[in-house]
Amino acid sequence: MTGLFSEPTQHEAPEPLEGPVVATVIGGTIVWFALFLAQLPFYGWFDDHGHTWWLWTCLAGGGLGFIGIWYVRKRDAAIKRAQADAEAAPRPDQSPAPSAD
DSSP: OOOOOOOOOOOOOOOOOSSSSSHHHHHHHHHHHHHHHHHHGGGGHHHHTTTTHHHHHHHHHHHHHHHHHHHHHHHHHHHHHHHHHHSOOOOTTSSSOOOOO
């Protein structure tokens, strides 16, 4: 019987999605700051209605986005470095070049 309280089935985890991560985070950060700047002229209305947290949420999203940009750029550089090191390292099936002695 399969139902609400039956044993869950085990599935393999899917491969992580890779894409333009740096561009995505930069774009998201720009959107957060744009939303903050667009709402800033209406601060009085937000304050009167108790919605100033909307502005601060957008500002926090933009600020955290800067941290995210730093993080994903470092991650991207580390991935590229690891790929370059893997390509430069001799493979075990290749014999080292003979010496000229």
